[in-house]
Amino acid sequence: MTPRFVRYLPILTWGRHYDRSALTNDLVAAVIVTIMLIPQSLAYALLAGLPPEAGLYASIAPILLYAVFGTSRALAVGPVAVVSLLTASAVAQVAEQGTAGYAVAALTLAALSGGFLLLLGVFRLGFLANFLSHPVIAGFITASGILIATSQLKHILGVEGGGHTLIDMVSALVSHAGQVNPVTVLIGVTATAFLFWVRKGVKPLLVRMGAGPRLADIATKAGPVAAVVATTFAVWAFGLAERGVSVVGEVPQALPPLTLPGYAPDLIRQLAIPAILISIIGFVESISVAQTLAAKKRQRIDPNQELIGLGAANLGAAFTGGYPVTGGFSRSVVNFDAGAETPAAGAFTAIGLAVAALALTPLVYYLPNATLAATIVVAVLSLVDFAILKKTWSYSRADFAAVAATILLTLTLGVEIGVASGVILSIALHLYKTSKPHVAEVGLVPGTNHFRNIHRHDVTTDPEVLALRVDESLYFVNARFLEDLIQDRVVDGAALRHVILMCSAVNEIDYSALESLEAINLRLRDLGVGLHLSEVKGPVMDRLKTTHFLDQLNGRVFLSQYDAWTALAKPNDPAKAAE
Structure with a gap:
């Protein structure tokens, strides 16, 4: 079996050692x-x-496919809050809900x-x-968390609502404030x-009562299930659906069906850009979680293979009645812990969900939408992180502006x-940031070969x-920034005879930068000033050797900055040159 084939099927690697x-x-x-x-899958479908x-359905076939093609041992794939919100926003542009x-x-x-x-x-x-x-x-996820939580208030209050912006959602809630259902509010708030x-x-309570850590952890994760069971029973027992409490209603008792996406050119054109955005956001969220968890066990994640795994998972969702999925943070952490x-483990989870789809769906008929909304609100508020504004403000005003604007x-x-x-x-x-690279004028640290x-x-x-030490690729x-900087400095330096560009941080010089270097070289030659390069990296030098720049250079190329200094600084004063 070829290594390339095995690379595309990670299951063949870990499956050989399964015990x-x-x-x-x-x-x-x-x-x-x-x-x-x-409960989480039901809630995110509502979102x-x-x-x-x-x-x-979006949590069964996608998990199975990711188990075959994915490289993370802990990533749990399925519907997530942000992607669910993006799905609702994109699909609402082309079709009416329901x-x-x-x-x-x-x-x-x-x-x-x-x-x-x-x-x-x-x-x-x-x-x-x-x-x-x-x-x-971080800014986008924070804003999305606020939008998601706000969008679920209509279910907790039992009123009509809608909109895709915070202003629209709040306006809709205010305009329907007179329709608030007290029983729904009681269920949702509780x-x-x-x-x-x-x-x-x-x-902590269970641990203090003597329960083991594993049992206490399971009980914590089962909290949403307890809320679902209790509120569903209350709605059924007290006939609250007849009192205006909105419930999930009938859910098909079946495995995921075979479905076909739409192929209409207009539909594809309208959804193409949202699909790209969802893919990028989903991949960024997924790969960050996968790499974080893998690092804890010194495992390796292949980002490109992760793209294939997530792509297969989404295609699986498309043909089995689902919608876009990615690796979720909370469920992946739970899976890891x-x-x-x-x-x-994901494949076994898919089997468990398939059993639930076959056997448990009749039990959620009286499940209040307010409970599902509460599940979403509690899950997404952990995504809201306004501390990122303070952190970026104190560290980088440019980053702060980007976060705040997002x-x-x-x-x-x-x-x-x-x-x-x-x-x-x-x-x-x-x-x-790269348009104005840091360029430092350097000098020799006395008694050393170092320049600072x-x-x-x-x-x-x-x-x-x-x-000049250029701290950025050109x-x-x-x-043009470097070109103008040298021009201004040469004009101010009447005694100047040599300009040395220290290129230790330059990883690449593209053609535009090459033309600027050629222009700098010609101007300095006309002024009787030599242009020299030092500490040029091998790949950069290889590229320069394919041009005529080195032949036309009005100076020399030095292996180190110290060699350049020794050769050029006060050549008529050996004592000074050796400092």
Whole structure:
């Protein structure tokens, strides 16, 4: 079997060493994650504007496919809050919620996302996700958490609501304030308070009562199930559905069906950009979780293979009645903490969810939507992190501006514009930072061969030699900056005879930068000033050797900055040159 084939099927690697111990640990983890996922999957389907069974369907085939193609041993794939919100926002643009067209659009969105991820993986383009900076991602997720929580208030209050921006959602809630259902509010507020308490208080309480850590952990993860059971029983026992409490209703008692995405050109055109945005956001969230968990066990994650695994998972969702999925943070952490050793834990979770879809769906008929909304609110508020504003403000005002703008645009204009602006801001921020690279004038540290910034260290300099250390690769964005900087410095230095560019931090020089270097060389030659290079890296030198620049250089190329200093600084004064 060829190494390339094995690389695309990681199951062939870990599957060869699968033993009884791994099986036991994976089964235990699967039980815990399944308990957690049943109410969570139903809730996220509600958030996406789809029937509750779509959440279960999106958690079965995708998990199985990721187990075959994914490289993370702990990542749990399925519906997540942010992707569910993005799905609702994108699909609502092309179809009305509750219609067959809405479901088909969700399937199409999953298929497009899966296809895009597969293409990125096959062509090894995972690096494209790096164009989203972490501060911008944090800002977008914070804003999304606020939007998601606000969107669920209508279910907790029992009123009509809608909108894709914070202003629209709040306006809708205010306009329907007179329709608040007190019984629904009681259920929703009680469930929310209980779930918040479960997250923080159940485990310490059980441990104090003598329960083992594993049992206490399972009980904590089962908190949402307890809320579902209690509120469902209350609605059924007291006939609360007849008193205006909105319930899930009938859920098909079946395994995921075989479905087909839409192929209409107009539909694909309308969903293509949202699918790309969902893919990028989902991949960034998934890979960050996978790498964090893998590092704890000194395991390796292949980002490009992760793209293939997530692509296959989304295609699986598209053909089995689901919607876009990715690796979830909370369920993956639970999977890891529960002792999952291989992706087989995910496969066992899928089997558990399939059993639930077959046997347990009739039991959720009287499940209040307010309880599902409470589950979502408690889950997403942990995503809200306003501390990122304080951190970026104190560290980098440019990063702060990007975070603040992303949060503001997401809240006021919607998630699609928010994530698109995040991508643009990330790229713009990178271009801005590299457009004005740090260029330090350096001098010799006395008694050493080292050169440091003249404004930070007590160094030896020479008025006839200008030594500049360029701390950035040179490309079209910053080429003119270096050109102008040298021009201004040469004009001010009447005694200047040599300019040395110390290139130890320059990893690349593109053609635009090459033309700028040629222009600098010609201007310095006309002024009788030599241009010299030092510490040029091998790949950069190889590229320069393919041009005529080195032949036309009005100076020399030195192996080290110290060699350049020794050769050029006060050549008529050996004592000074040796300082």
